[in-house]
Every structure is written in C-alpha cells, then in structure tokens.
Amino acid sequence: MPIRRVWAPRIDFDALRQELKLPGDFPADALAEAEAAAAAPPPPAADRTDVPFVTIDPATSRDLDQAMHLSRRPGGGYRVLYAIADVASYVRPGGALEAETWARGQTIYLPDGRIPLHPPVLSEDAVSLFPDVDRSAVVWTIDVDADGAIVSTTLERARVRSRAKLSYEAVQQQVDAGTPPEPLALLPELGTLLARRAADRGAVNLPLPEQEVEPDNGGWRLVLRAPLAIEEHNAQISLLTGMAAAELMLGAGVGLLRTMPPPKAEAVVKLQAAAKSLGVLWPSGAQVGAVVASVDPATPRGAAFLDQAADLLRGAAYTPFDGAPPEQTGHGGVGASYAHVTAPLRRLADRYATEVCLAVATGATIPEWARAALPRLPKAMTDSDRLAGAANRGAIDLAEAVLLHDRVGEVFEAGVVDLDDPSKGRPPGGTIAIDEPAVRARCQGSLSLGVRMQVRLITADPSTRKVQFEA
Structure with missing residues (x-):
C-alpha cells in the first residue's frame, strides 16, 4: 500500500498538551541525576563489542533501545543476539529520576516533538545504542531451532558497539534488491518463519495502516502508511524476546506479564x-x-x-505475580505468554521486567527495588497508555479538522469500515474512511459494512477536533 500524504497548514499542538496536562521539562533534581549518570556510565560485566550489532528504526529516531545480530546455528536453526539498552544501570532506585519516570510511564509522541520518559541526555545520548560508540546493554542470546521454537535463552550485562543506524525504508530497499545488510540478512527468513509459527498457534496480527501527522515545509502532512514487510519481521524478533522473557519469569514464579484473554x-x-x-x-x-x-x-x-x-483484541493488561502464576498467563494476540522487555528507554515496565529476567537467567537474587515495583506497575502503565492514546488520537483529530475545515458541504467517496452497535441507543451510523485526505471519521445515516458510497462532510471544527459526515 503506498504512503498517502496530504498537506495541512500550520497547526499548534500546545492547546492539546495543556488540555491533557502532558509533562513538561524534567525537574532539576531528576535532570541532575541523569546528567551525573551519563557522565559516569557503569562498567559492564562482559565485553561484546566484537559482535557487529546494528539498529533498525524509523529514520529520525534517536532513542534506540534495540540492536540486533542474526546468524545460523551449527546443525540448523538460528541464533538471535538482541542488545537492549541497559537503562536500569543509569536510574538510581529511590531517586528523583526514578520517581519522575513513574509519573510519566512512557514516552508520548506528538507531531511537533516527543515527551520522553527519560531526559534526552540519557534517552538520546548516553544510553541510546548509537553506532561507533560503546554502550551498556542487556544482551539476550536466544537460540531457536529450524521450526522457530526457542531452544535456549541466556542474558548478560555487556558492553556493545553498534556498527550502523539503519532505517526501515533503507533496509526494505536493500532486501528488495537482494543485498540486505549482513547482520540482518536472515531477518526476512526468520521473521517469516516466526510469523507462520504465530499463525499456527492462533496469534492475531492486525497489519492496519497507521495514520500519522508529520512536519512538512512549515506545515503538516497527514500520512496513511502501511507497515513495511521488514517492520513486521523486526516485530517478530521483539515478540520472540518477549515470549522468552515470559518463559523465564513463569519458571521462576515471579514477574510481570502482558496478558490478554483469547478472542471470545x-x-x-x-x-x-x-x-x-x-x-x-x-x-x-x-x-x-x-x-x-x-x-x-x-x-x-x-x-x-x-x-x-x-474487536477480538480486547482486555490487554499488565499482570504481576510473585509465587503462584496468575490465572491469566497468555496473550490472545500473541498466542502465547508474553512480556514487555525490549523498549526500556520508552516504556517504564520494561526496565523492571528485564531486571527480573536478568536475575533469573543468571541465578542471582532479584533486586528488591525491582521485585517491589511489580505490583505497582499495572496502574502506572494503564494510566500512561490512556494518556498516550489520547495524545495520539487528539493530534490526528486536530489535523483532520484543520485539513477539512474549508471543505464542509463537499461530497467524498468513502468505504464503510465499521457500524455502530444499535443496542447502545445511538442514531444509525458508523465509521467511514475517505481516501484523499486519508481520514476516518463518524458518519451518520444508513450504512452497509464494506461498501463504497458517497458521503457529505457536515462538520470539521478544529476547536473541538470533531469531524463528521452524513450518508
């Protein structure tokens, strides 16, 4: 699916920031802790700078959590080396910086800038896995057999050195040309294998196009972008690591799972x-x-x-346990037990879950600061998920309303993508999607799922961020 871009005039997102009470600058004491930690990085226990790791992210990303190296195992199968930024070594338990990250929960992204979980001196510098510099990381070594099943998992703190900062678009072009970068040459093969294995166990992956607002020559453009194949392959490595993490924690009887009931x-x-x-x-x-x-x-x-x-993927939660395993251990979308451990620069829970896994894998005692945090993490993550979702939806709604403000009364061709539940007492209607600009919005009237039809724009109000059509 091609990327569709439609230009919008200058948009001020500050009102949205104020409405949602999004965090601003870091407190002075938290920032001072971050600067001190950046100036004195911890000595890692092992040296893995000989491994030619590379990162793969959106081209503009600077908070690089993950670096990867893939190889074949003697006798068949694959070895996944996955270096994850060692955030825990830079955040002092009980300090001002830790408290501030709990208040934030996760990095929130707006079109005109991110609201980071950690100060940029860490998230975009000292801890980020940039190329050609030594960085502290937690390195996962996951061996899988020729069928994609996990054979063994080990973890260690280590010093690593990425060789290149790669973008999804560039890697996809190289893969299409038959010249993938060597550390990722096996990614399409392994990603396809893992995706097929996931489908066999009932996993549900929804490759929905993403709606985004991007800066463009003094204004903004509304983008509808389908995920590239290489992004889906890369996601499979993260899912593999999350399943390995869940396996470790369930075996030890302590941890934090990402759970979801199976489809009803x-x-x-x-x-x-x-x-x-x-x-x-x-x-x-x-x-x-x-x-x-x-x-x-x-x-x-x-x-x-x-x-x-x-509608199948409802009820996602963070589920802590210490002792008996929880009643719900699986994730309906993944089709297996799963945990978040691969994005600690951007997501609070990953720092603590990683520390549990590291202790379990090495036979060490789980740090009390990590163990004690597990019961409190679900609320912190649920609150931050809600806030991040509101910010993302609010930014898109605002861009759509500004873009369509002068086109009220026009008729558009649209596809009907969802219908309202009549049992909830709302007037007949549903959700439609127009192609140019790439907007999804509510439409009132008699609709039939999946058909193409003519709709008229009746509301596009930037002050309320409301867009509505009628059949």
Missing part, C-alpha cells in the same frame, strides 16, 4: 459473518490469525474486515 467465541462468529459479507475467504477450520494474515489492508473491504477483527 461470539466475537469470532461475528467476524466470520463479516467475512462472508465482505467477500473474505474463511476456509473451514482456518485459524483467525491465518485469515487475518491473508487480507489486503489496502482494499476498502480488507480494511473493513481488519477493523472488525480489532
């Missing part, structure tokens, strides 16, 4: 009915994940089906 039977029946009405083939006995993976998100009916499939 009635939701699957509803999705099967939608598939029939949208012309999506659902072979007898096929797993939900396999059907979802077969759908093209670039088509109106494919997008409508995937929007419906999102």
Whole structure:
C-alpha cells in the first residue's frame, strides 16, 4: 500500500498538551541525576563489542533501545543476539529520576516533538545504542531451532558497539534488491518463519495502516502508511524476546506479564459473518490469525474486515505475580505468554521486567527495588497508555479538522469500515474512511459494512477536533 500524504497548514499542538496536562521539562533534581549518570556510565560485566550489532528504526529516531545480530546455528536453526539498552544501570532506585519516570510511564509522541520518559541526555545520548560508540546493554542470546521454537535463552550485562543506524525504508530497499545488510540478512527468513509459527498457534496480527501527522515545509502532512514487510519481521524478533522473557519469569514464579484473554467465541462468529459479507475467504477450520494474515489492508473491504477483527483484541493488561502464576498467563494476540522487555528507554515496565529476567537467567537474587515495583506497575502503565492514546488520537483529530475545515458541504467517496452497535441507543451510523485526505471519521445515516458510497462532510471544527459526515 503506498504512503498517502496530504498537506495541512500550520497547526499548534500546545492547546492539546495543556488540555491533557502532558509533562513538561524534567525537574532539576531528576535532570541532575541523569546528567551525573551519563557522565559516569557503569562498567559492564562482559565485553561484546566484537559482535557487529546494528539498529533498525524509523529514520529520525534517536532513542534506540534495540540492536540486533542474526546468524545460523551449527546443525540448523538460528541464533538471535538482541542488545537492549541497559537503562536500569543509569536510574538510581529511590531517586528523583526514578520517581519522575513513574509519573510519566512512557514516552508520548506528538507531531511537533516527543515527551520522553527519560531526559534526552540519557534517552538520546548516553544510553541510546548509537553506532561507533560503546554502550551498556542487556544482551539476550536466544537460540531457536529450524521450526522457530526457542531452544535456549541466556542474558548478560555487556558492553556493545553498534556498527550502523539503519532505517526501515533503507533496509526494505536493500532486501528488495537482494543485498540486505549482513547482520540482518536472515531477518526476512526468520521473521517469516516466526510469523507462520504465530499463525499456527492462533496469534492475531492486525497489519492496519497507521495514520500519522508529520512536519512538512512549515506545515503538516497527514500520512496513511502501511507497515513495511521488514517492520513486521523486526516485530517478530521483539515478540520472540518477549515470549522468552515470559518463559523465564513463569519458571521462576515471579514477574510481570502482558496478558490478554483469547478472542471470545461470539466475537469470532461475528467476524466470520463479516467475512462472508465482505467477500473474505474463511476456509473451514482456518485459524483467525491465518485469515487475518491473508487480507489486503489496502482494499476498502480488507480494511473493513481488519477493523472488525480489532474487536477480538480486547482486555490487554499488565499482570504481576510473585509465587503462584496468575490465572491469566497468555496473550490472545500473541498466542502465547508474553512480556514487555525490549523498549526500556520508552516504556517504564520494561526496565523492571528485564531486571527480573536478568536475575533469573543468571541465578542471582532479584533486586528488591525491582521485585517491589511489580505490583505497582499495572496502574502506572494503564494510566500512561490512556494518556498516550489520547495524545495520539487528539493530534490526528486536530489535523483532520484543520485539513477539512474549508471543505464542509463537499461530497467524498468513502468505504464503510465499521457500524455502530444499535443496542447502545445511538442514531444509525458508523465509521467511514475517505481516501484523499486519508481520514476516518463518524458518519451518520444508513450504512452497509464494506461498501463504497458517497458521503457529505457536515462538520470539521478544529476547536473541538470533531469531524463528521452524513450518508
């Protein structure tokens, strides 16, 4: 699916920041701690600077959490070396910086800048895995067999040195040309294998196009971007690591899982009915994940089906345990037990879960500061997830309203991607998607799922960030 870009005039996101009470500058004492830690990095226990790690991220990223090196194992299978920024070694337990990261929870992204979890002196400098400099990391070594099953997992604190900062777009071009960078040459092969294995165990991956607002020559552009294949392959390595982490923590009887109940039977029946009405083939006995993976998100009916499939993925939570395993250990979207450990620069929970895994894998005692934090993390992460979601949605809503403000009354061609639940007492309507500009919004009137139809824009108000159409 091509990237669609539509230019919007200058937009001020400060009102959104104030409305959501997003964090501003770091307190002086937290910043002083960060600067002191950056000036005196900890001595890691091992030297792995001989491994030619590389990072792969969006081109403008500076908070680089992960570096990777892939190789084949003698006798078959793969070895994944995954270096994760060692944030815990730079944040003093009980200090002002730790307290401030708890207040923030995660990095929040707005079109005109990020609101980081950690001060930039750490997140965009001393801890970030930039190329050609030594950095402290927690290195995961995950061996998988030829079928993609985990054979063994080890962890260690180590000094690493990335060889290159790569972007998804550049790597995808190299892969398409048959010249992938050597440390990632196996990524398409391994990523495809892991994705197939995930589908077999019932995982549900929704490759929905992302709606983004990007700066462009003094204004902004609204972008609808489908994920590149290399991004999906890269995500499989993160998922593999998260599953290895969950396995370690469950074996030790202590940790923090990312959980989600399996899809409800009635939701699957509803999705099967939608598939029939949208012309999506659902072979007898096929797993939900396999059907979802077969759908093209670039088509109106494919997008409508995937929007419906999102109803399957409800109830995600952070689940701590210390002693008996929790009642819910699996993640319905992953199709396995899973934990967040690969983004500690951007997500608070990863720092503590990583510390638990490191202690378990090395036979050490789990630090009390990490163990004691586990019961408190679900609320901190839920609150920050809610705030980050509101910021992202608010920024997109504002850009859409500004972009369409002068076009009220115009008629657009649209695809119907979702219908309102009539049991909730709302007037008839649903969600439609127009192509140019790439906007999804509420539409009132009689709609039929998956069809193309003409809709009229009746509201585009930047002050309320509201956009609405009528059939």
